[in-house]
Amino acid sequence: MANITIDGQTIEVADGTTILQAARMIGPEVAPPTMCYYSKLKTSGGYCRTCLVEVSKGSEKDPRPMPKLVASCRTAVMDGMEVKNITSAKVIEARKSVVEFLLINHPLDCPICDQAGECHLQDLGYEHGSAKTRTDFERRTFEKIDIGPKIQLHMTRCILCFRCVKVAEQITDGRVHGVMNRGDVSEISTYIEQAIDNDFSGNIIDVCPVGALTDKTFRFKSRVWFTKPMNAHRNCDKCSGKAVIWYKGDDVARVTGRKDQWGEVEEFICNTCRFDKKLTSDWTIEGPKEISHQSVISANHYPANMVKPRELTLNNIKPITLIAGEIK
Amino acid sequence: MSKKILLEHINVPGIETLEVYRSKGGYSSVEKALKTMTQDAIVEEVKKSGLRGRGGAGFPTGMKWSFLAKPEGVARYLVCNADESEPGTFKDRYLMEKIPHLLIEGMITSSFALGANTSYIYVRGEYFYIIKILEKAIDDAYKAGLLGKNILGTDYSLDLHVQAGAGAYICGEETALLESLEGKRGNPRIKPPFPAIAGLYACPTIVNNVETLAAVPSIVNNGGEWYAGIGIGRSTGTKLISASGHINKPGVYEIEMGITVEDFIYSDEYCGGIKNGKKLKAVVAGGSSVPILPADLILTTANGEKRLMSYESLADGGFASGTMLGSGGFIVMDETTSIVENLYTFARFYHHESCGQCSPCREGTAWMEKILHKIKDGHGTLADVDLLWEIQSKIEGNTICPLGDAAAWPVASAIRHFKAEFEDYVKNPSSISKVKHYHNMNNLATA
Numbered sequence: 001m002a003n004i005t006i007d008g009q010t011i012e013v014a015d016g017t018t019i020l021q022a023a024r025m026i027g028p029e030v031a032p033p034t035m036c037y038y039s040k041l042k043t044s045g046g047y048c049r050t051c052l053v054e055v056s057k058g059s060e061k062d063p064r065p066m067p068k069l070v071a072s073c074r075t076a077v078m079d080g081m082e083v084k085n086i087t088s089a090k091v092i093e094a095r096k097s098v099v100e101f102l103l104i105n106h107p108l109d110c111p112i113c114d115q116a117g118e119c120h121l122q123d124l125g126y127e128h129g130s131a132k133t134r135t136d137f138e139r140r141t142f143e144k145i146d147i148g149p150k151i152q153l154h155m156t157r158c159i160l161c162f163r164c165v166k167v168a169e170q171i172t173d174g175r176v177h178g179v180m181n182r183g184d185v186s187e188i189s190t191y192i193e194q195a196i197d198n199d200f201s202g203n204i205i206d207v208c209p210v211g212a213l214t215d216k217t218f219r220f221k222s223r224v225w226f227t228k229p230m231n232a233h234r235n236c237d238k239c240s241g242k243a244v245i246w247y248k249g250d251d252v253a254r255v256t257g258r259k260d261q262w263g264e265v266e267e268f269i270c271n272t273c274r275f276d277k278k279l280t281s282d283w284t285i286e287g288p289k290e291i292s293h294q295s296v297i298s299a300n301h302y303p304a305n306m307v308k309p310r311e312l313t314l315n316n317i318k319p320i321t322l323i324a325g326e327i328k
Numbered sequence: 329m330s331k332k333i334l335l336e337h338i339n340v341p342g343i344e345t346l347e348v349y350r351s352k353g354g355y356s357s358v359e360k361a362l363k364t365m366t367q368d369a370i371v372e373e374v375k376k377s378g379l380r381g382r383g384g385a386g387f388p389t390g391m392k393w394s395f396l397a398k399p400e401g402v403a404r405y406l407v408c409n410a411d412e413s414e415p416g417t418f419k420d421r422y423l424m425e426k427i428p429h430l431l432i433e434g435m436i437t438s439s440f441a442l443g444a445n446t447s448y449i450y451v452r453g454e455y456f457y458i459i460k461i462l463e464k465a466i467d468d469a470y471k472a473g474l475l476g477k478n479i480l481g482t483d484y485s486l487d488l489h490v491q492a493g494a495g496a497y498i499c500g501e502e503t504a505l506l507e508s509l510e511g512k513r514g515n516p517r518i519k520p521p522f523p524a525i526a527g528l529y530a531c532p533t534i535v536n537n538v539e540t541l542a543a544v545p546s547i548v549n550n551g552g553e554w555y556a557g558i559g560i561g562r563s564t565g566t567k568l569i570s571a572s573g574h575i576n577k578p579g580v581y582e583i584e585m586g587i588t589v590e591d592f593i594y595s596d597e598y599c600g601g602i603k604n605g606k607k608l609k610a611v612v613a614g615g616s617s618v619p620i621l622p623a624d625l626i627l628t629t630a631n632g633e634k635r636l637m638s639y640e641s642l643a644d645g646g647f648a649s650g651t652m653l654g655s656g657g658f659i660v661m662d663e664t665t666s667i668v669e670n671l672y673t674f675a676r677f678y679h680h681e682s683c684g685q686c687s688p689c690r691e692g693t694a695w696m697e698k699i700l701h702k703i704k705d706g707h708g709t710l711a712d713v714d715l716l717w718e719i720q721s722k723i724e725g726n727t728i729c730p731l732g733d734a735a736a737w738p739v740a741s742a743i744r745h746f747k748a749e750f751e752d753y754v755k756n757p758s759s760i761s762k763v764k765h766y767h768n769m770n771n772l773a774t775a
C-alpha cells in the first residue's frame with residue numbers, strides 16, 4: 001500500500017496504482033483531465049499530456065521532487081509521494097498550452113459537429129484553455145471518409161488519442177486501422193480504404209473524445225441536448241446488452257454504451273445493440289440516465305430538485321460529465 | 329598528435345578486412361574476455377573506465393550495463409544504435425565504413441559481458457552501403473569462428489544481425505528503435521519500463537551507440553583504469569567529433585577529451601580554422617539538438633575560462649551560457665550565417681521527424697516551423713518572436729521522448745543569444761530580401 005497526497009488530500013492506495021487513479025479515488029476536484037487515457041483500455045494514456053502533474057515529493061524514501069511534470073495516467077504512485085495538480089502554477093500553465101496545441105489545428109466546427117455537447121475537447125478548452133487563439137495559420141484538413149456503413153471518420157477533428165486504435169486491437173477480432181504518417185500529418189486511417197466492420201467496431205465512436213468518429217445512424221439527427229438518455233438493457237448474445245438509449249421525442253435516436261463519471265463506458269456494447277435496435281420495444285427501460293447537472297445535456301430535462309446540492313458546491317466537476325447510477 | 333584509440337589504425341590499408349584488422353591486434357578483446365574474464369569482471373572494467381554513452385545523453389555505460397535485469401531463463405539482447413540521424417553527426421558512419429570489425433569486436437565482447445546470445449545492429453536506412461560492409465564483415469567473422477556457435481572454442485555463442493531502419497530520425501530514440509526492430513511503427517515507448525528491464529520483445533535489453541561499443545575492446549584489453557586515465561575529469565577517453573560547417577578541414581576527428589574548443593577549431597590538426605579567412609559567429613557543438621552558442625561563449629565560459637571539449641566544460645553555465653557535448657556533431661558557422669535561416673532549417677527537420685504521438689511535440693514543432701518561415705521571409709512580428717519562445721518552453725520537458733526537448737533547445741538558444749537578429753528580421757524585412765546572408769557584427773569572435 002502507498003500513501004499519496006494530491007493537492008493536500010491524502011489517500012491510501014494499492015501499489016501499482018497510477019497517480020491519476022488515486023486522484024480519481026479522491027474525487028473530481030483533484031482529478032486531472034484526461035483526453036487519451038481510458039480505464040477500460042490497456043496501455044492507453046501518455047499521449048495527450050493534459051493530465052500532467054507536478055510531483056513535489058517523489059516518495060518517503062527519495063523525497064526529491066521529479067524534475068519534469070509527469071503524465072499522471074502513466075506514473076505509478078510511491079509511498080509518501082506528494083503531487084500538485086491544480087495547486088501547481090506550472091501544471092496550470094502546461095495544461096493551458098496542451099489545450100492550445102490541441103486546438104491550433106482543430107476545425108472548431110462545433111456548431112455542425114455531432115459531438116458538441118458531449119465533447120471532451122470542448123470541456124477541456126472551456127475549463128483549461130484561453131479564450132483567444134494565437135495562430136492564424138491555415139488549419140490542417142482531411143477528407144471525411146466512411147469507414148464502413150455505420151461510422152464516419154472526420155480526421156480533421158481527431159486529436160490522435162489512440163483510443164480507437166486500442167479498441168480495435170483489444171476488443172475486436174482484428175484491427176484494420178491505425179496511425180499513418182507521422183508528426184502533424186499523422187492520421188487515423190485504414191491505409192487502403194476499407195471498412196472497419198466487426199461486431200464491436202462501433203465502440204470506437206464511444207471512446208473517441210471528439211467528433212472524429214461519429215455514428216452515421218445518428219449523424220445530423222439531433223443535437224445531443226435535445227435528446228433524453230435512458231438506461232436500458234436487452235438480452236444480447238454478443239454483449240451485456242446494457243446501454244443508454246437516447247430519445248428524440250418518441251424515437252430512439254441513438255444507442256451508446258453507459259458512460260461513467262469520467263466519460264468512459266462501463267461496458268463495451270456490440271454493433272447489433274448500437275445500430276440495429278432502434279425501437280423502444282427492443283429494450284427494457286430502467287429509467288433516466290443521470291447526467292451531471294452541469295452538462296448541457298441535462299438542461300431542461302429534469303426538475304431542478306434532481307441536482308444534488310453536493311455537486312453545486314464543486315465547481316471543478318467537468319460540466320459535461322455523465323454520472324452513472326440511480327436517481328434518488 | 330593526441331591519443332588515438334578508435335581511429336589508431338584507420339589509415340592502415342585494408343583495415344576493413346578481417347585479416348588486416350586481426351594483424352593489428354583486432355579481436356584480441358574477444359579472446360581475452362571469453363577465455364580469461366567473467367561477465368561481471370568486464371562490466372566492472374567498463375564501470376572503472378568511466379566510459380559514457382556516445383549516442384548523445386552521455387549516460388555512464390558501466391552503470392547502464394549493471395541495471396540489466398537477469399531473470400532466469402529469459403533472453404537478453406544487446407542492440408547497437410547505428411541510426412545516426414542527428415543533423416551534424418556522421419562519426420558512426422565513418423567508423424562502420426572504415427573499420428567495421430571494431431564495432432563487431434565491441435559487440436561480441438559486450439554481448440558476452442551482458443550474457444546476450446543474439447544481438448542486433450540497427451542501421452540508419454540511408455546507410456545502405458554500410459549495411460553491405462557490415463554484413464560482409466559479419467560473414468567473415470562467422471567464418472573465422474568469432475560469431476556463431478562456440479566462439480573460439482568456448483561455450484559462448486552469439487548471433488549478430490543487421491537491421492536497416494527506414495528513414496526516420498525518431499528510430500534513433502532507443503525505445504522507438506526497439507519498436508521498429510520488432511517490426512512495428514517506430515513510436516517511442518512510454519517509460520518506465522526502461523529497456524534494461526523490458527526492451528526488445530519485452531526482454532532485458534541494452535541499447536548502445538556505435539562509438540560506445542567500439543570503445544569497449546580497448547577497455548577490455550588495457551583495463552578500465554587505463555581508459556579512465558585518458559581525458560579529463562568525468563569525461564574519460566577519446567571522443568569522435570563530426571566537424572562540419574565553415575571550417576577549412578571538415579571531417580571526423582578523434583580527440584582526447586579536454587582539449588580546448590579553440591584548439592579544436594583553429595589548430596591544423598583538427599578543423600584548421602574558419603574557411604576563407606572569415607570570422608567565427610556561432611557553433612552548435614553536439615549535433616543539431618544542443619543549444620547554439622555565439623563565438624565568445626563557445627570559446628570561453630561565462631567565468632572567463634577556456635572552454636574545453638568535454639561533457640562538463642561544454643555544459644558549464646547551464647543553458648544560460650553553456651551547451652552540451654551531445655553526440656559530438658560540431659557545426660561551425662561563420663559571420664555570413666543567418667541564425668534565423670539556420671534555425672528555420674533545424675525547425676523544419678524536427679517538425680518533419682516528430683512521430684506525432686504527443687500533442688506538444690506534434691503540434692508545437694509544426695507551429696514553430698511555420699512561425700520561423702514567416703520570420704525568415706520577412707513577414708514576422710515581434711510578437712512572433714515572443715510566441716516562439718513561449719512555444720518552445722511549453723514543449724520542453726512535457727513530451728514522451730527527448731525529441732521534444734531537442735526541437736525546443738535550438739529555438740530557445742537562438743533567441744537567447746541572437747535575439748537582436750530575430751528583431752532585425754522583423755523590423756527590416758526589406759534588407760533581408762536583398763542580402764541572402766545576414767551579418768551580425770556584434771557576435772563575431774576576435775580570435
Ligand SMILES: Cc1cc2nc3c(=O)[nH]c(=O)nc-3n(C[C@H](O)[C@H](O)[C@H](O)COP(=O)(O)O)c2cc1C
Binds near residue numbers: 380
Ligand atoms: C530523437 C532521438 C534520436 C536519437 N538518435 C540516436 C542515434 O541516432 N544514435 C544513437 O546512438 N543514439 C541516439 N539517441 C539516443 C538513444 O536514445 C540512446 O540514448 C543511445 O542510443 C544510448 O546509447 P549510449 O548510451 O551508448 O549513448 C537518440 C535519442 C533521441 C531522443
Ligand code: SF4
Binds near residue numbers: 157158204210
Ligand atoms: S479518431 Fe477519435 S478515438 Fe481515434 S485517435 Fe482520433 S480522437 Fe482518438
Ligand code: SF4
Binds near residue numbers: 498684685689690732
Ligand atoms: S516528443 Fe515528439 S517524437 Fe517524442 S514521442 Fe512525443 S511526438 Fe513523438
Ligand code: FES
Binds near residue numbers: 045051074
Ligand atoms: S490522459 Fe494522461 S497523457 Fe493523455
